[in-house]
């Protein structure tokens with residue numbers, strides 16, 4: 158059996174010349190949750206759009222459920238579920254209506270569509286709000302409805318493009334509980350993109366880190382962290398103290414030193430051995446220390462190592478959001 162999702166040298170150059178995806182290859186195994194992790198504009202949505210047969214690649218090949226994305230787009234669309242970063246539900250219809258319409262669009266017979274709608278309303282904890290207009294829903298309720306709409310036809314493969322963007326931690330945790338449930342019950346294969354490193358860490362069996370349209374690292378979260386190795390000692394100088402980065406950088410065993418948000422992150426082989434050295438060095442330099450902590454590497458460190466940049470959740474609209482807005486404007490002007 159071929160893997161449910163396979164990408165071979167997938168490439169997308171938009172008509173304005175933007176090289177959004179530059180030769181991406183990977184495969185997702187059956188039942189796996191595969192995370193695509195990268196900053197704004199990395200090419201995540203473009204990749205999801207190509208694999209879900211909604212956007213033609215400039216070159217390369219993609220196979221989904223054993224079908225070719227270039228040749229079998231309409232068949233693929235019927236067999237997969239997608240939840241986009243953007244809301245697709247109609248705000249002027251109720252939650253129940255949105256689900257029923259989607260079920261009908263997938264060709265479910267009316268009785269089956271009703272049964273499935275009720276099941277999903279229960280499952281997504283939307284039964285009480287079922288007959289309210291969607292525009293009155295909270296962000297979390299909308300996202301749950303989107304998920305319901307995305308899986309109304311019980312697809313074996315689910316694409317999620319930043320499904321929890323903008324939700325608070327509680328809303329995010331709730332959303333992922335449903336996904337976990339679906340996976341354990343139905344062995345769903347999930348391809349997801351996210352900005353949230355911790356989310357990818359907890360949910361994904363394997364992760365690809367993407368940057369500038371290319372995969373810079375792939376592996377299980379544990380493998381990726383092992384590749385980075387070492388501990389991180391975070392030192393918080395007292396307010397107004399000088400930056401101790403230079404002093405810390407000179408310590409034996411200091412692998413890298415990065416100031417961040419009023420603290421200094423020091424990577425080293427052993428955090429335990431580094432702490433007393435670092436505190437002493439700060440004291441010698443006349444820098445008061447308000448706090449010290451030691452952490453095993455997180456995906457933040459993995460990201461920094463493979464891209465040479467800090468992982469930052471940028472402010473403002475996402476690249477996808479901007480591209481969608483530009484496209485809409487252009488369409489309106491035509």
Ligand SMILES: Nc1ncnc2c1ncn2[C@@H]1O[C@H](COP(=O)(O)OP(=O)(O)OP(=O)(O)O)[C@@H](O)[C@H]1O
Pocket residue numbers: 171172173175176177195196197198199200201202203204242474475476477478480481484
């Ligand atoms: N329709 C389009 N036309 C032209 N350029 C586009 C279009 N869609 C996306 N881009 C550009 O392609 C690059 C990749 O965009 P994409 O939306 O795939 O990134 P992303 O990883 O999903 O980012 P985000 O996390 O912000 O959603 C960006 O530089 C973006 O501006």
Ligand SMILES: [Mg+2]
Pocket residue numbers: 201202203242318319475476477478
């Ligand atoms: Mg996107």
